[in-house]
Amino acid sequence: MERSGLLGDLAIFARVVSAGGISPAAAQLGMAKSSLSARVAALEEQVGTPLLLRSRGGVRPTQSGEQLILAGRALIAQAEAALAEVRGGANRLAGTLRITCVVGVADVILVPLLAGFLKQHEGLSVDVLATDVIVDPRREGVDVAFRFGWLRRPEQGFIARRIGTYEGALVAAPDYIALAGGPPRDAAELAQHSWIGSPAFGGMRQALRLHGPDGRAHELQMTCRIRTTAPTQQREWAIAGLGITRLPRFLVAADLAAGRLVQVLPDHRYEGPSLFAVYSREAAASARVKALLAYLRAHAPQPTG
Template sequence: MEPAGLLGDLAIFTRVVMARSVSAAALQLGAAKSSVSSRIAALERLVGARLLIRSRHGVQPTPAGERLAAAGRNLIADAEALLTEIRAGEDQITGTLRVTCAVGVADILLVPMLASFLRQHPALSVDVVATDLILDPRREGIDVSFRFGWLRRPEQGFVARRIGTYEGALVASPAYLATAGGEPTTPAALAQHTWIGSPAFGGMRQPLTLWDASGRRHKTVMTCRIRTTAPTQQREWVLSGLGITRLPRFFIADDLAKGALVRVLSDHRFEGPSLFAVYAREHAHSARVRALLTHIQRIGAEEKMARAAESLEATR
């Protein structure tokens, strides 16, 4: 339970607004529902205005409640950052950082980053929610959401920071190509094949833009037989010989090396997926979030330098 006092009541109120439920907020806080309700009522008496509208679908903030919740989040973030610096010094990050990421692909990239971050900050804890669902960060109390794919724009009130972009590949199993009459040789021929898609590209009919070796752009539309949110499932479906799909190359490098998968239209390229860190604007003030983003940026810069060195060495 949050401590008593105005800041504690604000923290409880913002938790209720994020959860859209008094019961859910009480569960997250480890407090009785009646206690949370009484703290909210006390805050409404202090403010002199109604802050929440209750219905059978949960609770919604009033306009006054929305303003107070936004101000409360900023005050709490500033207070947490200040307390962290006072208690542990600027070089010591404490508390719990709650993050979410997709199962499978993002794990390969994210876990090493978090591991090195935790080694640098031994007083910090990380709570990871691994899911292929897109969670509401405020409702679930998420500090940073790591999203892998093709994010066009973040939700209102959120910031999306691109961590890195990765080469993608169109792939199929040799067994599928044998039964489908061979590898397609043009983007137009590709559209006649069975497609394993992702909701990141729309519904069951998904646009695909390719550039050939001369730089010419080709647009085609693929019709999904299978559509899944999980890249791990895309890999399993394509290994099972059920169609063609696009996946980050690092994710299927072993399958390509073993010949379990082969590249399709390998002389064409398309926009590869990226890993993004998405966080609410008010969390930009959090010392934990700032430290994590700085750490990831440093790793990204080191990786770019390493790739540049490898490219330079290859040309000698």
């Protein structure tokens, strides 16, 4: 629902910034472009300073615009919390929980968990920003950012809580293995193969730590032939026969069963990916966020691998 008044204008301005322009924001909000543009212009006139820097590539906020976005989102959150308390009472959660998550992979784990959570709290709504880009939760007005992979430390000023750790697998297509003259027999041979990697591990040269069947650790440097932010694309590149990659087993289980992929060095282990909840200290005080984290702790699968 479109808000009116100052809070509505602040929400519209934040959407213009996150969408990258007036036109995409208007499409997302279902508003006429002229109407949205007029409200942004009225807000700029009200504060007495430009809020947007406009270019052919889109828009970005001025320094004043950045400050207004942060202040505006805080005001909107306070207003929603007050409305929720009045509508539902102190013990009933209401309002909107804003989250972001990676496309494709975390969805398999996260969506069922969120569905169960929402069934328990009928007064809550959820607004999901699904993207492979790492977004700033404060800038995007996000309560909880879910990261999937190998998070070493959260962004400065944020808290990270591990939700679950999942088994990983090194996989490749049978055609790739055949063209390569057979599967690698040990960690040293693996390092000579084409690698499909992720920016989570660095540039085109990426570290891989394996533990052999004797428990010995092997520190490898893999050279990427392909690097992509999307784990689902890693899977597709592997199926196409372009190299070996590491992925959570649940993402490739059907492919392994069907023979589209085969496991490489199955007697070696490596640290599997984890699902993390990342949130600010301000968000940690929210009743909605507290309830969500408590639910995840109670219902997320136990770590494996």
